[in-house]
Amino acid sequence: MYMLVLGIALSLLKYLDIAPVAQWSWWWVLTPFALTILWWAWADSTGYTKRKAMEKMDQRKKDRLDKQKQALGMQPRKPR
Template sequence: MYLLGLALVLTLLKYLEIGPVANWSWWWVLAPYGVTALWWAWADSTGYTKRKAMEKIEQRKQDRINKHKDALGMRPRKPR
C-alpha cells in the first residue's frame, strides 16, 4: 500500500512539474506502479494476504473473549 501511495505522489509531482521529479523520466515515475503490481501478485499467490487476514480475525476474536472475561471478573489467560 505504501508503494501505491508513493506512486501516486510521484505521478502528481511529475504531472504538476513540482521539484526535482519534474526532470525525471516517466519510466522512473511509473516504476512504483509495476513494483506494486508485482508485490500484490506475490502476496496473493503465496497466501500472505489471506494469512494476515486470518491473523487479524483471530486477534479480534481473542480480544473479544478477553473483554468478556474481564467483564465477568475472570482474569484472561496469559499466552503460553
C-alpha cells in the same frame, strides 16, 4: 501500500512540473506502480494476504473473549 502512495505522489509532481521530478523520465515515475503490482501478485499467490487477515481475525476474537471474561470477573488465561 507505501509504493502506491509514492507512485501517486511522483505522478502528481511530474504532472504539475515540480522539480526535480519534472525532468525525470515517465518510466522512473511509474516504476512504483509496477512494484506495487508485483507485491500484490506475490502476496496473493503465496497466501500472505489471507494469513494476515486470519491472524487479525483471530486476535480480534481473542480480545473479545478476554473482554467478556474480564466483564464476568474472570481472569483471562495466561498463554502457555
